[in-house]
Amino acid sequence: MSAEKIKAYIKSRKSDMIELQKLLTAIPALAPDIGGKGEWQKAEALIAWLDENLISVAKDKGYNATISVIEVPDQRAERGSRPSVICSIDNIDKDNNSSSFWIMTHLDVVPPGEYSLWETDPFSAVVKDGKIYGRGTEDNQQSLVSSIFAALAILELDLELTCSLKLLFVADEEFGNEYGIIALLEQHGELFKEGDVFLVPDGGLPDSSMIEVAEKSLMWLKFTTRGVQCHASRPDLGKNAFVAGSELVVRLASLGEIFSTTNELFTPPFSTFVPSKKMANVPNINTVPGEDVFYVDCRILPEVDLDEVYSKIESICKEVEKKYGVEINIETVHRITSLPTPSDGKLVKALEEAIGEVYGIRAKPMGIGGGTVAAPLRNKGFEAVVWSTVGEMAHQPNEYCLIDNMLRDAEVMALLVSRCHR
Numbered sequence: 001m002s003a004e005k006i007k008a009y010i011k012s013r014k015s016d017m018i019e020l021q022k023l024l025t026a027i028p029a030l031a032p033d034i035g036g037k038g039e040w041q042k043a044e045a046l047i048a049w050l051d052e053n054l055i056s057v058a059k060d061k062g063y064n065a066t067i068s069v070i071e072v073p074d075q076r077a078e079r080g081s082r083p084s085v086i087c088s089i090d091n092i093d094k095d096n097n098s099s100s101f102w103i104m105t106h107l108d109v110v111p112p113g114e115y116s117l118w119e120t121d122p123f124s125a126v127v128k129d130g131k132i133y134g135r136g137t138e139d140n141q142q143s144l145v146s147s148i149f150a151a152l153a154i155l156e157l158d159l160e161l162t163c164s165l166k167l168l169f170v171a172d173e174e175f176g177n178e179y180g181i182i183a184l185l186e187q188h189g190e191l192f193k194e195g196d197v198f199l200v201p202d203g204g205l206p207d208s209s210m211i212e213v214a215e216k217s218l219m220w221l222k223f224t225t226r227g228v229q230c231h232a233s234r235p236d237l238g239k240n241a242f243v244a245g246s247e248l249v250v251r252l253a254s255l256g257e258i259f260s261t262t263n264e265l266f267t268p269p270f271s272t273f274v275p276s277k278k279m280a281n282v283p284n285i286n287t288v289p290g291e292d293v294f295y296v297d298c299r300i301l302p303e304v305d306l307d308e309v310y311s312k313i314e315s316i317c318k319e320v321e322k323k324y325g326v327e328i329n330i331e332t333v334h335r336i337t338s339l340p341t342p343s344d345g346k347l348v349k350a351l352e353e354a355i356g357e358v359y360g361i362r363a364k365p366m367g368i369g370g371g372t373v374a375a376p377l378r379n380k381g382f383e384a385v386v387w388s389t390v391g392e393m394a395h396q397p398n399e400y401c402l403i404d405n406m407l408r409d410a411e412v413m414a415l416l417v418s419r420c421h422r
Contacts, residue, residue: 002159003357006414009153010407017145017406018127020049024141025125025134029108031175038077039107039171043069043085046107046169050087054152061155064090070191072171072183082171082179083107086191089151089165099195100164101420103413105144105202106173106180106373109136110395117397130403137401139394143201144169146388146406150413163420173202173373182376192382197347199416200374201388201409208359208408211351212386214265214340214367215375216272217306219298220333221313223248227326229282229290238288242281244324245292249275251316252296259309263301265343266367271300271309295333299369302340338375340367341383351385354415358408363387 027045030036047067058065066088071081085107088100112122112135120126122135147167154161172180184191204210225245230238255273262269274297281289300309317328341348343365355363365385374384389405 002157002418003411003415005157006153006159006411007358009157010149010410010414013149013152014403014407017149017410018125018132018403020145020148021132021134021137021141021401021406022125023049024144025132025136026123028123028135030111031108031172032074032076033175034111036111038074038082040078040083042107043083043169047085050148054087054148054155057152057155058089061158062092063155063161064088064092070184070188072179072187074179084171084180084184085169087151087167087169089155089161091161091164098164099193099197100166101417102166102168102196102198103147103150103417104168104170104181104198104200104373105140105147106170107144108171108174109139110174111135113397119398122399127403131400132403132406133398133400135399138390138399140173140202142390142401142406143388143409146201146410147413150410150417153410153414154418159414159418161418161420163417165417165420170373177373177376181373185376185380192380194381196382198374198377198382198384199351199413200372200377200384200386201413203368203372203386204388204390206389206391207361208355208387208389209361209363210387211348211355211363211365212368212372212374213343213348213365214302215338215371216266216299216301216367216369217304217338218334218336218371219300219306219309220335221296221298222331222333223294223296223317224329224331225292225326226329227288227290227292227324230288232286232288235288238290239325240288241292241326242289244320244326244328245294247324248317248320248328249294251320252313254316255298255309255312258312259300259304261301261304263303263367265365266301266369268369271298271304272369273298302338302367306335306337336371336375337379338371339378339381341374341378341385345383347383347385350419351387351412351416354412354419355387357415358411359389
């Protein structure tokens with residue numbers, strides 16, 4: 001009966017959830033990378049709300065409840081740092097060395113972009129037709145609010161909480177996590193214990209069906225081909241970097257055939273090697289370019305060794321160099337390897353069950369080609385799943401959160417945490 005009790009409770013708190021969305025939307029948490037002050041004002045407002053509405057309830061119910069702030073230095077930001085907030089709820093007699101269930105969302109938002117494309121003020125939440133409009137309402141305040149009210153449901157319904165629950169609200173998710181979860185893992189690793197598990201509700205599908213458990217490894221490469229510039233009427237006097245670079249592009253396309261391993265967890269189920277950005281070479285038609293630059297975006301299955309891929313790319317470059325008498329330089333712009341979370345583990349199975357009860361669907365573990373904030377956690381050996389129900393409005397003009405998604409995701413989270421036995 002816990003599912004029905006949770007559903008009724010969350011429904012009864014709908015207006016409070018909307019009001020919290022309004023409070024948070026009114027405080028732009030924009031990164032210094034784009035001229036913002038960072039997350040401090042939003043963090044302070046959230047802390048005050050949590051202290052009054054969640055911590056007090058937890059303490060009344062006999063739990064040890066605390067709020068802490070981890071500051072990561074960033075002189076560009078207000079107060080010279082970026083704050084991440086941790087709200088911890090523990091049994092009084094709990095062993096402090098035991099593992100925890102974490103729900104991680106983020107405080108920062110992206111800028112609104114072109115204001116003329118907005119039908120409402122992006123930083124003043126508007127409720128209309130079952131939606132909350134405003135920058136950040138879906139990414140990531142929808143899940144942030146859901147996680148808080150999931151915790152309240154567990155407390156006020158006196159559901160069993162056999163594990164430590166930690167709500168983590170991180171900084172700097174939108175611009176690379178350097179001042180957020182990566183810094184917490186590298187500089188404050190004592191926060192996390194062996195056996196901790198993580199729900200990261202910052203990605204998903206509109207039908208709730210995707211439990212993201214794995215990411216392809218990412219490698220962005222820059223190729224610079226250097227030949228000899230000359231007049232186009234005497235190509236015999238030069239070495240055409242554009243021609244050599246063009247053959248290199250075609251040759252690199254063969255990587256998909258060479259590294260042909262498939263994994264049905266992913267869509268597409270194979271590694272991809274995509275030539276993407278192309279730089280201008282010469283400004284006029286009648287000059288043979290002496291330099292040519294392009295980029296390749298590689299999304300590689302976890303079971304494929306990145307070093308082997310890179311070695312093969314070097315081999316192809318040497319062959320093109322020899323054929324055209326040019327020099328090719330490879331620069332690694334970005335490289336990330338992400339370990340997977342076991343798709344048959346307890347965390348995934350428990351989430352599948354909770355989603356089924358609330359949404360009446362069979363969710364399944366999947367892998368994606370893009371990167372998520374769960375990757376740093378997985379690479380430290382933690383089980384982490386990415387799941388939420390989204391309308392895919394993140395970063396768009398007129399971003400909105402579907403209120404029904406916010407409510408039902410809170411139900412899923414409450415069920416999942418209340419069944420945590422660690």
